[in-house]
Each structure stands twice: as structure tokens, then as C-alpha cells.
Amino acid sequence: MSTPAPKAAQGDAKHLYTIVVLGASGDLAKKKTFPALFGLFKNQYLNRKTHIIGYARTKMDRATFEGHITKYIKLKTNEDKAALPKFLELCSYQDGQYDRDADFQNLEKRMVEVEKSSGATARLFYMALPPSVFIPVATSLKKNNYKKGVVIRLIVEKPFGMDLESSRQLAKELGALFSEDEIYRIDHYLGKEMVKNLMILRFANVIFGSVWNRHSIDNVQITFKEKIGTEGRGGYFDEFGIIRDVMQNHLLQILTLIAMESPVSLQAEDVRDEKVKVLRFIPPIAKEDVLLGQYTKSADGKEPGYLDDKTVPAGSKTPTYAAATLYIHNERWSGVPFVLKCGKALDQQKTEIRIQFRDIPGNLFSNLARNEIVIRVQPNEAVYVKMMNKEPGLGMKTIISDLDLSYSSRFNDSVIPEAYESLILDSLNEDHSNFVRDDELDAAWKIFTPILKTIDRREIDPVPYAYGSRGPAGVTDFVAKHGYKRSEQEYVWPQHSEASKEAKGQDQKGEKEQKKDLKTDH
Known part of the structure; x- marks a missing residue:
């Protein structure tokens, strides 16, 4: 099968991002997040200067980290195999707690370091985390890694609460830290x-319009x-x-x-x-x-x-x-x-x-x-x-x-x-x-x-x-x-x-x- 040609050789994003995957040692990160990032990279939708930093509590050396994030990356073609080492060059790992300022300050130093070399002016924080640590992590990010003049995006995974009351509480606490424009609540089915x-089937085909009702x-x-x-x-x-x-x-x-x-x-x-x-x-x-x-x-x-x-x-x-x-x-x-x-x-x-x-x-x-x-x-x-x-x-x-x-x-x-x-x-x-x-x-x-x-x-x-x-x-x-x-x-x-x-x-x-x-x- 052929891969569709990308829209642009270096991606279409408005800004050059530094991507931080929080919870990088977990199942979601290794099974979904990193394979998806590799897919974007190999098909040239991810800027070649993008740096990806994994952050989690688990201590891992470079080899262990690479083994972890590549476990579920499927290499179907020779092009895939050739792209993987180049993708790994963009990835690094840093361990730290989710509620310790000093650890997030170390993360900030690492981000500033890679941003100087890449020229990135935007940050994407992907929270591949359990709901119990959403707010502590978001609080730490806002306090230690939120910079004026830098575009910030925060991806939050479901579940978004357990019911109406807990959802509203989560929204209130998250909304006090980040604006709605900065928050991306991800439901992968979308x-x-x-x-x-x-939407194409419904609104681009006249044959369905007159029958799509009670x-x-x-x-x-x-x-x-x-x-x-x-x-x-x-x-x-x-x-x-x-x-x-x-x-x-x-x-x-x-x-x-x-x-x-x-x-x-x-x-x-x-x-x-x-x-x-x-x-x-x-x-x-x-x-x-x-x-x-x-x-x-x-x-x-x-x-x-x-x-x-x-x-x-x-x-x-x-x-x-x-x-x-x-x-x-x-x-x-x-x-x-x-x-x-x-x-x-x-x-x-x-x-x-x-x-x-x-x-x-x-x-x-x-x-x-x-x-x-x-x-x-x-x-x-x-x-x-x-x-x-x-x-x-x-x-x-x-x-x-x-x-x-x-x-x-x-x-x-x-x-x-x-x-x-x-x-x-x-x-x-x-x-x-x-x-x-x-x-x-x-x-x-x-x-x-x-x-x-x-x-x-x-x-x-x-x-x-x-x-x-x-x-x-x-x-x-x-x-x-x-x-x-x-x-x-x-x-x-x-x-x-x-x-x-x-x-x-x-x-x-x-x-x-x-x-x-x-x-x-x-």
C-alpha cells in the first residue's frame, strides 16, 4: 500500500512545537502516543526540528526508554525502518515527580535547551496520565513551564470526571490554569x-439530505x-x-x-x-x-x-x-x-x-x-x-x-x-x-x-x-x-x-x- 503524500514537507503547523509527553512510561504513551508521533514523522507531517521529551516518574536510561517507546511502533516498510533512528534522535527522556516544582524546573531547563537549538516557539503538553494527577500536573506546568510569548497547548485524555459534579470541578480547576483555547480534550473516536x-456523508451528498429526519x-x-x-x-x-x-x-x-x-x-x-x-x-x-x-x-x-x-x-x-x-x-x-x-x-x-x-x-x-x-x-x-x-x-x-x-x-x-x-x-x-x-x-x-x-x-x-x-x-x-x-x-x-x-x-x-x-x- 502506498502512503498518501503529505501536504507539506515540514508539516502544516502554524508554529514549531516542542512536545512533552507526560506519563511517557505508561501504556497509553507506548501504545498510542509515540506510535502516532512516529507516524506523523515518517509521513513528514511533523517538522524535522521538533523535539519530543518524555516525562514520567520511572527512572529509565536511554536504551530502556527507546525500547519502551518503540515496542508498539510497526515497521512495515524499509522506509519505516530507515525513519525510526531519525525519529529517535528527536526523542529524549527525563524522570521526575508530578507534584515537585524542582523536577518541572529541570524539565524547563531541558526545554529551553532544545528550543535554543530548534528555534521552537510553541509547547504541546500531552497528558497521557490518570485523571487523579491531571490537576497536580497542570498546576506544576503552569507554575514552572508556562512562558509569556510562547504558544501553549495542553492535550487531556479522558475520562473527564465521573459525573456532572466531578466534571465541573475538573473543568473549573483546569480552567483556572489554562484558557479554553489552550485545552484539547481528546476523544480518540473523533x-x-x-x-x-x-460530516462529508451528511452535508456533501444531496441524496441523503431529504431523508435524514424523523x-x-x-x-x-x-x-x-x-x-x-x-x-x-x-x-x-x-x-x-x-x-x-x-x-x-x-x-x-x-x-x-x-x-x-x-x-x-x-x-x-x-x-x-x-x-x-x-x-x-x-x-x-x-x-x-x-x-x-x-x-x-x-x-x-x-x-x-x-x-x-x-x-x-x-x-x-x-x-x-x-x-x-x-x-x-x-x-x-x-x-x-x-x-x-x-x-x-x-x-x-x-x-x-x-x-x-x-x-x-x-x-x-x-x-x-x-x-x-x-x-x-x-x-x-x-x-x-x-x-x-x-x-x-x-x-x-x-x-x-x-x-x-x-x-x-x-x-x-x-x-x-x-x-x-x-x-x-x-x-x-x-x-x-x-x-x-x-x-x-x-x-x-x-x-x-x-x-x-x-x-x-x-x-x-x-x-x-x-x-x-x-x-x-x-x-x-x-x-x-x-x-x-x-x-x-x-x-x-x-x-x-x-x-x-x-x-x-x-x-x-x-x-x-x-x-x-x-x-x-x-
Whole structure:
């Protein structure tokens, strides 16, 4: 596969940045942040004078640091292999505590040193850190590493609080240190290719405009499935649960892009204004519109249940699966259920959007299936439209067919960038479009906080489901209750090309590697 040519040989950023990765010894940094920075570097989106400083509490020598940050960098071509040593020349590491001024002052000396040689006039601080140290680190940065005349950007990873109250407190404390323009709250799903494609599909194609509303659409499902369980991370996961981990952020962000009105322009604030408007039309989720589950051992007994994880508190009722229905009370979407579903230890790995249209009034044919637009976010990115067609032959039998745009066959010479590459590049270009604004976060928590408090009080029991199954019993009835109709006719999304089959095989290989990595790291 060929790599798309970069827009500019030395990147498009308005300023030359020094990048500091805080939490450089952690999993997020080695699995996502540094591989993304390398991807930008090798494709010439990162200025060759950019210096990257890793900062964490762990003491590491140069060789250990390089081994750590290259562990998950995939070298697919000879060009990749040649680029890696050059990338490492730009990287250095400094250990220090997160609440000690002297350590951040040492970091400042190192930054001044590299800035003199590179000519950098801007600083990007990437906080690949747990939420518990967000404010201590931000405070230390503001006190010791904030310079007048230097452009400052701060990337903050989710979770942004546990509920509305804690989110507001975090926003207040962070806002007292940095301005909203300086803060980039990263939700990596907003960097995924198919999520970024949603606005193009909606607002650049007249064929969708007249049907994208309650008059034509019956229901919308947004589904996130993982094949792996918590795999030794149950103690961490148990603090949050699947709703905080996936639904309140990733799936809700997708919902806003599906449901928003056309923005005045593609400027960041115009786009985010429309997303916030959608959220403000959504009331808090009702208890009767939620289904929870928790996985148990697999049917063959080979995979452990959630409560078998020694890091999980005994008797925990934290959900590992959740389905919730949201309604948008505005003119476009009134009465249309948006069903969000997410879970771990399920039968397959996928994220997709399924938009199901209404029945044809007074139809002439029997056994008709509803039209659907399906947007496959991952894996095997695709957009396909399910439609009725005449089965070839002398009769008038109807069959379900499709108009299929599978990226693996249509764009087989293109490389789809990793989400973190896309978002880090956006932050370097000072584009906030794909980052979460403070009022957007506030509106999102208002929707979910009441039901989360109900769950935290153990007022909803999760339904057990076997590891590797489709989810808890009752899911089919739940989505049917909210309007979804499953066709009586059999339909299988076709895999047309060898490229699709190869992509599927690579995904299965990736799942095995991910599971192995989780066990190795913990």
C-alpha cells in the first residue's frame, strides 16, 4: 500500500512545537502516543526540528526508554525502518515527580535547551496520565513551564470526571490554569476515519439530505463490541464501568455528528456549537430505557468471567455491557430512538452505525425488509446501503441487496491513519473541531449522570451473559421495543475482495496480539 503524500514537507503547523509527553512510561504513551508521533514523522507531517521529551516518574536510561517507546511502533516498510533512528534522535527522556516544582524546573531547563537549538516557539503538553494527577500536573506546568510569548497547548485524555459534579470541578480547576483555547480534550473516536467522514456523508451528498429526519428514519443504532474482556484490568475498569468507559464519550460523540444540523462553516466553534445544541435537546436517560449486562465464563469454560478477575471486587455489579436509548426532542428527530450499545467479551469486534428507515406505506410487495444505511467505523471500514432488489429470473421475488462502499476494495492503495495521528496533527494545527469543548462535556454529563447514580446505587442488576456471546438475554427484545425490525430474509454483508478478506484476517490477528499485550502488561 502506498502512503498518501503529505501536504507539506515540514508539516502544516502554524508554529514549531516542542512536545512533552507526560506519563511517557505508561501504556497509553507506548501504545498510542509515540506510535502516532512516529507516524506523523515518517509521513513528514511533523517538522524535522521538533523535539519530543518524555516525562514520567520511572527512572529509565536511554536504551530502556527507546525500547519502551518503540515496542508498539510497526515497521512495515524499509522506509519505516530507515525513519525510526531519525525519529529517535528527536526523542529524549527525563524522570521526575508530578507534584515537585524542582523536577518541572529541570524539565524547563531541558526545554529551553532544545528550543535554543530548534528555534521552537510553541509547547504541546500531552497528558497521557490518570485523571487523579491531571490537576497536580497542570498546576506544576503552569507554575514552572508556562512562558509569556510562547504558544501553549495542553492535550487531556479522558475520562473527564465521573459525573456532572466531578466534571465541573475538573473543568473549573483546569480552567483556572489554562484558557479554553489552550485545552484539547481528546476523544480518540473523533479521529477515526469513518467518524471524520460523517460530516462529508451528511452535508456533501444531496441524496441523503431529504431523508435524514424523523419522517423517513425509524431508529438509529450505534454499536461498539469488543471480543476481549478486562483481562486483569478489572480493578481499573470497575471504577468506571462500560457506560463511562465507552458510551458517555465515544458513542455520544458519534450521535452528535449523526444528528447535528449543518454548521455555518467548518470552523471549529461553528461545528462544536451544533454538537452542543443536539446534546441540549436530549433529556436524561430513563431507567426503563437501559439494559445492563455482566459477562460470565465462556460456554466452554476457557475464558474467565468478569468476577473471576482477582482485581475485581467480590460481588461487583459493575456493567460490562450496556444498551441505552436516547431521544432528541427537536423538530428533526422527535420520536426517533437512538439506541447506543456497547460491551466487552462479545462475539465479535466492531463499531458501526445502523440507520434504519421506516416501512414503505401501502407497499406492493410482501416480505419487504427496511432500507438501512450502515456505516462500519471499524474494522473493515465501509458504508453500505441495504435495499430491496428483484431476484434475477422470471419471477418477481424480492431479495435484500446493497450498494457497498468497502474501503479495502475501493481505496486499496490508501493508508487509513490512526486516530491519534489525526488528532495530534489537529492540535499542532490548532484545530479544535475534533476535540470536546467544556460546555459540550457539561451537556453530555447531564444526560448520563442521573442513570449512572442509579447504577452506582445498585438499583439495576446486570444480566449475566457468557463470554463470547452476543450479549445478555433481552437485547433483541430491547432494540425491538425501540423500533428496530429484523428482516425475516437472510442477509450477510458481502466481502467482495481478497483485500477485504485480508483485512479481516489482520483484524483477527490484531485481536490476538491485543489480548496477549494485556496479559503481558498486567
